[in-house]
């Protein structure tokens with residue numbers, strides 16, 4: 182049994198849930214629907230994951246019994262809502278193993294988290310001629326905010342290259358560091374390739390050069406254990422919707438002394454401790470960065486999702502996904518004319534591919550007719566597509582509820598693609 | 604239920620594999636780019652207009668089967684026609700692929716093969732990309748037209 186998320190009480194180890202994939206599928210109501218008359222095969226998890234009943238229930242329970250604005254009322258509902266919201270923060274803190282809830286800021290998602298750091302820490306710390314290093318496999322949300330900053334500050338954006346398997350070239354990476362390097366912004370796991378980057382090594386390297394590190398954890402939190410203290414990472418961001426939670430909520434972790442020194446992001450209610458027309462005092466962390474009424478139900482839903490994952494055990498989820506990844510890789514490799522894009526040794530459950538003579542968009546349409554949802558396109562990583570010389574790829578991405586049967590259906594449909602376009 | 608074969612008609616598959624008028628036109632006065640940022644489809648349309656008539660037309664670029672076949676068949680359909688007729692053809696084509704009505708189907712000739720697109724709303728942009736670029740070229744627009 183899952184613990185009710187809106188119950189008062191700070192996070193404690195959730196009751197373990199057995200990991201039988203078919204039982205867990207039953208936790209996700211959407212998986213029983215049909216698409217074009219066929220049972221849904223959902224393989225677009227890197228775009229967004231489906232939601233278990235526990236998350237849906239938490240949202241309904243909040244709006245049914247607790248809804249109120251937080252941090253502002255003396256009435257019972259406001260107190261309860263505040264308690265639930267802050268409890269959710271503690272769940273997020275626990276997930277990342279942050280030292281303190283003060284270091285756990287709720288944001289809209291990865292994109293907002295990165296923009297927040299760029300606009301506050303970045304504007305305060307990056308000057309003319311300074312350098313920011315990103316990699317060739319970044320999502321647009323970990324490219325554009327830094328480009329904007331570099332343009333404004335006349336700083337320089339440097340791009341760490343990758344090899345043909347989609348792995349960082351660490352030697353080349355190291356050569357990019359210099360006295361002006363202020364920040365490394367790197368994806369923990371690539372959404373388009375599945376590559377798991379050697380983030381500990383990168384962090385150690387960056388710290389040797391006194392540079393800060395931001396990790397984009399959008400694809401990592403759903404698939405592996407993240408420990409921000411063990412990593413010694415400076416900033417870490419992720420989105421709730423990719424880890425079985427609601428859209429519109431995510432988390433920014435920042436080291437306390439960095440967050441303390443940063444100017445606020447947006448001004449408004451909640452982020453202040455006192456306002457006069459002459460001078461405003463900012464609220465303490467993390468509220469300094471949470472102007473306005475936050476996404477209370479989103480935070481509560483996210484906590485329910487994180488507790489669901491915790492109850493199953495992220496290591497068991499990872500093991501299941503790794504097994505499916507090996508199976509999918511082997512099966513797809515056997516399809517004539519299919520080329521995998523992203524063959525790193527360390528990979529999460531993402532298989533990107535192209536098929537000779539068939540545009541990914543057409544692959545996507547044929548699969549959709551079979552009830553199979555995959556992503557086709559540039560995956561918000563156009564520079565990466567250019568690196569591999571393809572306009573787009575087709576991508577199947579895994580979650581805890583995918584099965585070998587899903588992979589078999591995918592493979593059968595891909596063979597059909599070859600027939601239609603032969 | 605929509606059938607794949609309705610979308611991927613033989614003639615469409617054939618044109619996507621062997622596009623006609625797939626080249627640049629040297630010295631043409633008019634050209635325009637069409638770009639679909641969603642899927643990365645990207646074409647350039649070259650048109651040679653003389654006395655209000657499309658004397659020659661060609662295209663180059665990359666995209667899915669639907670967008671490529673549509674570009675190829677469009678060049679065949681409008682070559683030699685007055686620009687006003689090309690515009691009218693676009694209107695009819697657009698109505699048919701968006702499923703607004705089938706009034707224009709008879710006038711569309713081979714292009715009627717795209718009627719199945721109306722069952723696949725997300726593919727309408729693929730079918731109309733080259734047409735939007737053609738209109739931009741005829742209007743003398745410099746900026747790439749985008750489907751978004």
Ligand SMILES: Cc1ncc(COP(=O)(O)O)c(C=O)c1O
Nearest residue numbers: 290291292320322372397399420
């Ligand atoms: C690696 C990566 N970074 C960032 C993002 C952006 O996340 P969001 O759209 O939730 O802000 C995504 C997801 O689209 C992603 O996969």
